[in-house]
Amino acid sequence: MPTLGRLLELTIAGEVRSESEQFTPDGARLRWLGEGALEVTPANGLDSGLDLVLSAGVHGCEVIPIELLDRLIKAVACSEIRPRARLLLLFCNPPAMRQGVRRLGQDLNRLFCGKHAENEPSDETRRAAQLEAWVAAFFQEPGRQRWHYDLHSAMRESVLPQFAVCPWVEGREVDPQSLTRLQHAAVDAVLLQEKPSGTFSAHTATRHGAEAFTLEMAEAPGGIWPQCLHQFLQAARSWIEAVDPALHDPQRPPLLKFRLAREIIKQSDQFALRLPEDIQNFTPLVPGTLLAEDENGTRWVVEEQHARILFPIADVAIGGRAGLIVVPRD
Secondary structure: OOHHHHHHHHHHHOOOOOOOEEEOOOOOEEEEEEOOEEEEEOOOOOOOOEEEEEEEOOOOOOHHHHHHHHHHHHHHHOOOOOOOOEEEEEEOOHHHHHHOOOOOOOOHHHOOOOHHHHOOOOHHHHHHHHHHHHHHHHOOOOOOEEEEEEEEEOOOOEOOOOEEEEOOOOOOOOOHHHHHHHHHOOOOEEEEOOOOOOOHHHHHHHHHOOEEEEEEEOOOHHHOOOHHHHHHHHHHHHHHOOOOOOOOOOOOOOOEEEEEEEEEEOOOOOOEEOOOOOOOEOEEOOOOOEEEEOHHHOEEEOOOOOOEEEOOOOOOOOOOEEEEEEEEOO
């Protein structure tokens, strides 16, 4: 296997490559762009016209997405997967990955769409700018399909094991085919955002017109991978090889759609979640349930019918989002 196929190891080691270009046994070109970044060009005559970005490690403690991307990179490098799409493969936050923590400073996934320029310079703002530059260079050729899947882990179990967040783009409705593609990748639900955000997938969707999603991958308790993770890998292989899978799987339930009803915002150091620590994402909420409390008697109580909780986390910066209340769409 070419050395560049060990991108994760090179990234964790902080190794700078003197040899920045290699080829797979089947003739695909691997080009090292910089720390954690690899571009793959299909062998001559195999390019299908798709530009595909796969990223992971925006939060350094999210191990499952990092391992998923590592498996795909190694499979491409040894020609187990023969790419027919151009690929940009990114481990986004190497310093946090090395220490196995969510973040060392600012939350990298709040610094895209140019928001890094609105903050004081830091390692995170510089990295966000670099990632944006790599994406801009990768997506510069017109007339090609553009997809981006940013892989994450919510770090807690979920009633719906795998789900996606679809960024809001003004004047654009989500493509039904893209939702069917998610369903084929064993994604159970999608949260359709209705306002701008500063996430990586929002950047590629709004600035480059990409079909972009943040994918929250299933957990693997005890190191045992559930079947849905293997199904995702098979789907990702079909994307890379530009193979049309059987998009309708009668065995899978329909993709559930949700929208954001309210955000729980941490206002002070007195903030406290009033939920069990092990509560699962998408747990149904009974109206009247106390969710959180903060200074000056601020309380978040469930008011919505059919509400569910998503991303509850107290350890966020003041002003940060400590949870989402979501409800079914339509």
